Amino acid sequence: MRDWKIVVDERIESLKLSPGAKEEIAAELAAHCEDVVDQARREGLTEQEALERAEAMAGDWKELTAEIQRARQEDGAMNERTKKFWVPGLISFVAATIFLVLISQISYVPRMVVLRSSLAVFIYPIWLAVQPICGALGAYFSRRAGGTRAIRLAAGLFPSLILVASVFVVLLINALKPGRNDIGTMGAALFFRSVIGAILIPAVAMLLGALPFLRDNAGTA
Amino acid sequence: MTKRIRTQIARGSAELAILTLLAEKPLYGFEIAKQIEEKTAGALRFNLASLYPMLYELEKRGLVKGAWEANRAGRDRRYYSLTPAGKRKLGPLRREWQSFFAALDRLAGVSHA
Numbered sequence: 001m002r003d004w005k006i007v008v009d010e011r012i013e014s015l016k017l018s019p020g021a022k023e024e025i026a027a028e029l030a031a032h033c034e035d036v037v038d039q040a041r042r043e044g045l046t047e048q049e050a051l052e053r054a055e056a057m058a059g060d061w062k063e064l065t066a067e068i069q070r071a072r073q074e075d076g077a078m079n080e081r082t083k084k085f086w087v088p089g090l091i092s093f094v095a096a097t098i099f100l101v102l103i104s105q106i107s108y109v110p111r112m113v114v115l116r117s118s119l120a121v122f123i124y125p126i127w128l129a130v131q132p133i134c135g136a137l138g139a140y141f142s143r144r145a146g147g148t149r150a151i152r153l154a155a156g157l158f159p160s161l162i163l164v165a166s167v168f169v170v171l172l173i174n175a176l177k178p179g180r181n182d183i184g185t186m187g188a189a190l191f192f193r194s195v196i197g198a199i200l201i202p203a204v205a206m207l208l209g210a211l212p213f214l215r216d217n218a219g220t221a
Numbered sequence: 222m223t224k225r226i227r228t229q230i231a232r233g234s235a236e237l238a239i240l241t242l243l244a245e246k247p248l249y250g251f252e253i254a255k256q257i258e259e260k261t262a263g264a265l266r267f268n269l270a271s272l273y274p275m276l277y278e279l280e281k282r283g284l285v286k287g288a289w290e291a292n293r294a295g296r297d298r299r300y301y302s303l304t305p306a307g308k309r310k311l312g313p314l315r316r317e318w319q320s321f322f323a324a325l326d327r328l329a330g331v332s333h334a
Contacts (some may be wrong), residue, residue, distance in 0.1 A: 035251035059268035067274035
């Protein structure tokens with residue numbers, strides 16, 4: 001009785017994957033060959049005929065090895081998540097940062113906007129005006145890479161998501177470190193206004209830019 | 222028809238066949254190949270070089286997930302199941318193929334029914 005594991009190990013020797021991945025693939029292919037032989041035996045074929053059927057089913061081992069290599073490696077340096085989320089998100093973030101730097105050279109004067117009688121926030125009008133472009137860039141590149149609607153939205157709002165994450169880090173540090181109170185130092189009301197002015201309002205602007213690229217949902221996760 | 226187009230059609234049909242089968246229940250490689258051959262009366266046949274690279278690629282794209290489990294005979298086999306992303310992908314993929322066959326039908330009277 002042929003040991004298919006040894007046979008497959010030899011034939012996929014040139015596969016350039018981690019030892020664990022290679023081992024798993026060899027075990028799976030060997031199991032398939034065993035099943036083909038068992039099936040042939042059940043159909044009444046001789047041992048030799050069963051082996052020949054398994055060999056025929058296996059096909060060209062060089063082609064198999066090359067195809068597995070192509071299928072298993074991570075698309076060069078980029079996997080699906082990188083293409084659909086991280087790169088588009090970073091494009092959006094870099095655009096927002098570049099606009100911020102450029103606009104600060106022109107006019108960086110904040111405007112106070114009164115949302116309610118008890119709530120006024122500072123916003124940077126020119127910077128805010130370009131936020132839809134940043135949202136659109138993230139969502140567009142994510143859609144082009146095949147991202148789902150949720151991923152496109154996240155890529156479009158990436159700069160705001162980073163700021164939200166930063167706020168959570170500050171809150172976490174404050175919660176974990178006794179005696180530290182950054183929010184108390186700056187004042188809870190000012191902190192709240194900063195969150196609205198620097199995160200929520202720009203996020204809405206980015207969402208407006210991203211909306212045209214969220215319409216169809218043909219992408220995959 | 223160029224080799225590239227033939228390859229794309231073959232890959233697309235193989236992808237649809239595998240996802241459709243896995244939507245019913247998790248299966249391992251040999252079962253997938255056997256069921257596709259049986260259900261298509263031999264029109265679609267897989268060998269190792271066509272089946273496993275496709276399964277690994279679907280897994281890389283997050284459409285299927287493989288896990289080792291014992292089969293009915295007590296042997297360890299790598300069972301593939303559809304992920305939520307795979308389930309979402311199946312509907313649009315079916316519609317794409319329906320449109321493709323409808324277009325061929327209009328063009329050349331080639332009906333898939």
